[in-house]
Amino acid sequence: MTPGESLLTAEHLGKRYGDVVALNDVSFGITEGITGILGENGAGKSTAIKIFLGLLQPTSGSATILGQNASQSVGVRARLGYMPEHDCLPSHVSAAEFLTHMAEVTGLPPSTARTRAADTLRHTGLFEERYRAIGGYSTGMKQRVKLGQALVHDPAMVFLDEPTAGLDPIGREEMLALVRKTYREFGISVLLSSHLMADVERTCDRIIVLQAGRLVQSGTVGHFTKETETVFIEVDDNRAGLVAALERRGVAVTVDGSGLTIEGPDESVYDLVRDALVEAQAPLRRMAPRRRALTELFHRPGDDAPAGGAAP
Amino acid sequence: MTTPATPRGGTVFDIGYQRYTGPREGRRRGRLAVFKDGVRTALGLGRGGRAKVLPWFFIVVLSAIALIMALIAGAAERFAGPGASERLNLPSHADFYAIASMIVFVFAAVVAPELLCRDRREGVINLYLVRPLTGSDYIVARWGAFLTVMLAATWLPQIILLIGLAMGDASPVGYLRDNWLDIPRFLAAGLAMAAYITTLAMLTASFTTRRAYASVFLVGLFVISTPFTLGLAQEIGGAAGRWLSMFNLTNIPVHVNDLIFGQVSEITEDAPARELPAAVRVAWYFAWTIIPGGVLWVRFRRLTP
Numbered sequence: 001m002t003p004g005e006s007l008l009t010a011e012h013l014g015k016r017y018g019d020v021v022a023l024n025d026v027s028f029g030i031t032e033g034i035t036g037i038l039g040e041n042g043a044g045k046s047t048a049i050k051i052f053l054g055l056l057q058p059t060s061g062s063a064t065i066l067g068q069n070a071s072q073s074v075g076v077r078a079r080l081g082y083m084p085e086h087d088c089l090p091s092h093v094s095a096a097e098f099l100t101h102m103a104e105v106t107g108l109p110p111s112t113a114r115t116r117a118a119d120t121l122r123h124t125g126l127f128e129e130r131y132r133a134i135g136g137y138s139t140g141m142k143q144r145v146k147l148g149q150a151l152v153h154d155p156a157m158v159f160l161d162e163p164t165a166g167l168d169p170i171g172r173e174e175m176l177a178l179v180r181k182t183y184r185e186f187g188i189s190v191l192l193s194s195h196l197m198a199d200v201e202r203t204c205d206r207i208i209v210l211q212a213g214r215l216v217q218s219g220t221v222g223h224f225t226k227e228t229e230t231v232f233i234e235v236d237d238n239r240a241g242l243v244a245a246l247e248r249r250g251v252a253v254t255v256d257g258s259g260l261t262i263e264g265p266d267e268s269v270y271d272l273v274r275d276a277l278v279e280a281q282a283p284l285r286r287m288a289p290r291r292r293a294l295t296e297l298f299h300r301p302g303d304d305a306p307a308g309g310a311a312p
Numbered sequence: 313m314t315t316p317a318t319p320r321g322g323t324v325f326d327i328g329y330q331r332y333t334g335p336r337e338g339r340r341r342g343r344l345a346v347f348k349d350g351v352r353t354a355l356g357l358g359r360g361g362r363a364k365v366l367p368w369f370f371i372v373v374l375s376a377i378a379l380i381m382a383l384i385a386g387a388a389e390r391f392a393g394p395g396a397s398e399r400l401n402l403p404s405h406a407d408f409y410a411i412a413s414m415i416v417f418v419f420a421a422v423v424a425p426e427l428l429c430r431d432r433r434e435g436v437i438n439l440y441l442v443r444p445l446t447g448s449d450y451i452v453a454r455w456g457a458f459l460t461v462m463l464a465a466t467w468l469p470q471i472i473l474l475i476g477l478a479m480g481d482a483s484p485v486g487y488l489r490d491n492w493l494d495i496p497r498f499l500a501a502g503l504a505m506a507a508y509i510t511t512l513a514m515l516t517a518s519f520t521t522r523r524a525y526a527s528v529f530l531v532g533l534f535v536i537s538t539p540f541t542l543g544l545a546q547e548i549g550g551a552a553g554r555w556l557s558m559f560n561l562t563n564i565p566v567h568v569n570d571l572i573f574g575q576v577s578e579i580t581e582d583a584p585a586r587e588l589p590a591a592v593r594v595a596w597y598f599a600w601t602i603i604p605g606g607v608l609w610v611r612f613r614r615l616t617p
Contacts, residue, residue, distance in 0.1 A: 053442050074444050078336050088435035105453045107336040116332065123329055147437060154332035164532035172504065186329040296587040 006031055007157050007189055008052055010060035015047050015213075022047040024213040025061070034183045034190040036200030036221075039210035045193040048210070049159050051224055052191075053082060078107045081158035081188070085165050088146065091135030094124055095145050098134060099152045106153035113152075120152045123186070124178060131285035140171035147178060157189045158182065164199055176203050220276030231269060234286040236261040249276060261290070314448050317334035342445040343453045350457025370419035371465050374412055378469035380473035381408070382476020389480050397477075403559075403578075404477070405494045408470055409505055409569045410577030412452055414534070417509060419465060421530035425523040427454050427605055433521035441615060451612035455605075461507035468499040501572045505565040508601045512561070515604040518611050537561045539610050545584045560595075567593040 002212050006029040015023040023044045039045050050056040054070045054077065063070040066079055090098060093254045094119055103113035121130045124144045129137070131296045134145055143163060150158050163179060164172040180203055192284055194200050204302055209217035217224070235242055243260065246253045252263045262269060277284055356363035381403055388396040397404070403411060431437040440450050474494065481487035516533075517526040539559055545557035558564070566580050571590050580586050585593065 045598050055441065074446060075338055077442060077443075078338060080437070080442070084435070084438055084442075086435055086438075088438050090430065090436050092363075092430075097358070101345060101349055102439060102443070105342045105440060105445060107338045107341045108332070109335060109337060109341070111331070112334055119330065153336075187331065248350045 006064075007066060009175050010048070010052075010061065012059035013048070013051065013063055013065075015044075015051060015056065015059050016059045021213050023051075023058070023210075026213070026215045027061075028208050028215060029187075029207075030191060030206075031203040032183075034179065034192060034203055036196060036201055036204035036207045037191060037193045037210065038195065038207055038217075040195055042212075043129040043210040044208055044213040047213075048163065049082070049161065049191070049193060053077060053080065053159065064269075078153065079156045081153070081155035082161055083150040083158065083160045085145045085162040092133055093257070094131045095121055095134055095137075095148070096130040098145065099148050102149045103152045108153055116128070116154070120148045123181075124148045125143045125174075126149070130273070132144055139166050140168070140174065143167060143171070143175055144178070147175075150185070151182065151188065152297075154157070154158065155188060157173050157191065160190060160192045162194055162196075163192065164194070172199070179203050204210045228289050231262045231264050231273065232256065232259055232288055232290045233262065233273065235282040235285070237284050238280050238282040242276055242282040243256070245276035245279045246272070259286070264289075331356045337429065339444050339446075339449060342443060343449050344451035346440065346450055347457045347460075350454045353427055354423050354428075354458055354461040361411050367419070367423050367461070370415060370422070371468065374415055374419075374465055374469045375472050376410055377415075378473040379476060381411075382473050382480060386480025387613075389482070389581055394395055394482055406471060406569070406573035407577050408473060409466070409501055410579045412469065413505070413566055413579070416466060416505065417534040417562060418461075418531055420462065421511040421527045421534065423461070424458050424510065424530075425517035425520075425526035427458055428514060428517040429521050429523040429526060430463070430550070437615070438497075447612040447615040448609060451514075451609060452516075454582060455510060455608070458514060459506055459510045462510050463502060465501065466502035466506050470502060474498075486601045497572050501569040504568045504572070504597065508565045508597065511601050511605045511608065515608045518608055534562050538563070542583065546582075549584070554584040554588050556595055557583050558588070560585070561600075565596050568597045574598050 008026050008030040009213050010026050013023050013026045014021075026044070026048070037048065038046050051058050052065050052070050054072075054074060066076055067074045068253065070076070093101075097134060098108075099117035099120055100113045103116050104110055118127070118130065121127050124146065124147055126141060126144050129141065134142065134225075137145065143166075147160070148162065150160070160179060164175050167175055177198060179190060179192060183190050191260075192200065192204060204221055206220050207217065207224070208215065233242075239255075243255070245255055246262065247259075251269060251272050256262050264270075264274065273287065280293065317429070337462070352358050355367050356365075365602060385397040385402050385404070387403060388400055409416070431440070441447060478484040480489045483577075512533075513526075513530055515522075516530050520526050520529075541556055541560040545553040545560075546558060547553075560583060563580055563583055563585065566577055566585075567585065570576050570580055570586075571594065
């Protein structure tokens with residue numbers, strides 16, 4: 001697999017369950033890195049993942065993973081990892097034994113499986129607890145075991161389904177850090193499925209947004225947030241005068257709480273703001289660029305449908 | 313003069329994450345891993361003491377029965393003279409499975425569900441199925457694992473009995489020379505019993521995620537079918553009675569045992585089904601093993617997480 005080459009490709013992918021359309025003519029490609037697949041419950045995220053894992057046959061189109069047809073090769077799963085959202089851990093065995101077993105099930109020889117299980121538990125922060133029965137673990141530790149079993153056989157790509165589900169804020173931060181580490185330090189590409197946009201925004205390089213089985217957005221996270229770059233200004237006095245001065249210069253300005261928000265396509269807006277501040281003699285308290293969060297991008301008040309351009 | 317102790321120490325190097333470039337042995341290794349795990353789970357190996365109690369209790373009881381049979385035969389040979397065990401018609405290899413069949417059934421009812429129910433209840437099966445392993449691979453490996461345990465539970469007592477009978481004889485080598493045919497017979501009869509019980513127990517376990525439900529159902533099935541079919545079959549009589557008697561689930565592999573050894577055991581001598589032709593009884597056994605096995609395979613073949 002060369003850099004830039006697609007690890008995973010969907011071409012006009014469709015899946016129906018009777019009358020229910022789970023995926024409808026979805027096409028995208030995923031290269032190395034961390035990709036988020038966003039969507040509400042029932043958007044088709046899990047169906048897409050199951051098709052790529054070869055567990056479901058698509059009704060139409062094709063799914064290719066690591067250069068092979070996903071629905072025709074069981075063997076390709078030896079190079080894939082999957083962390084399910086729901087409970088999937090045995091309560092009566094230790095994390096070390098479980099990961100060793102899962103590495104063997106994926107095809108690693110027993111002695112290698114033991115070594116890799118210990119290494120993986122060290123990387124996921126469970127080395128000290130590895131001989132305790134999983135049933136006694138906290139939710140955060142169980143999530144780490146789930147991630148560990150997906151990584152123990154050193155896959156080329158790992159699918160993470162809602163990895164932060166059920167975690168407290170600290171546990172969530174730690175899990176997201178582990179997800180970032182999975183690609184940036186381990187070199188394992190990630191497809192992260194989530195309905196939490198904040199998780200995707202902070203972790204992923206690219207996003208794919210599904211809604212009701214259709215692809216509605218795809219691209220880099222930076223691309224979406226850059227498009228919506230704004231400048232936030234707070235002044236101590238004469239806010240109305242500043243608004244008028246800005247509008248005379250053709251700058252779109254909206255009152256945002258105690259300050260003003262200016263839509264700025266590029267850095268020339270800062271010169272216009274400086275001139276307007278001088279003209280209005282408004283004492284500046286704070287001025288800072290602000291990038292919209294993905295949550296704002298997809299859920300603008302009053303919008304039923306997500307904002308943004310159509311999928312490429 | 314003492315030399316000052318030099319402080320022992322070392323340095324731990326974090327070499328970071330290491331990519332794996334070694335061999336990947338694919339589905340063959342995966343199937344073997346599920347098989348090994350099944351054997352360990354069934355026997356409680358690598359688990360706490362509680363997990364070992366039930367399987368080993370049954371294995372010890374079955375072995376103890378064989379040991380007692382061997383001791384009685386040995387005592388008869390010693391105190392009543394050579395050939396006394398045959399003259400007194402003392403139970404031997406041909407009778408062991410008939411005597412121990414109910415214990416073997418209960419053993420399977422208690423242990424087999426552990427191999428399937430827990431994986432589905434705890435969701436571990438979802439992790440198996442996203443690896444290079446199909447539903448068929450999984451169920452065949454689990455079935456094979458429990459068959460192996462059942463073979464150990466049925467063959468080990470027969471081996472103990474064989475050793476006991478040989479040692480109790482005035483000429484152990486002569487005993488083995490005269491009775492060597494018993495060895496392939498008890499191996500074949502044990503295999504027939506193990507395959508039949510394994511398949512029925514695994515099929516039952518595949519319908520529930522609760523081990524207790526599967527165990528109670530299986531014990532009830534085996535225990536209740538015996539008096540129910542026997543009493544009713546004798547009451548009805550005739551061809552209908554003989555066929556009804558075939559539904560005594562405990563007796564189905566014992567009929568095969570009787571045919572292999574060429575003699576009737578104590579628990580089948582009153583069964584009207586004994587009067588049916590040998591081919592019918594063998595076909596009936598295969599029907600009760602292959603059809604449930606097929607249903608079990610179909611249930612897991614298309615299983616997805």
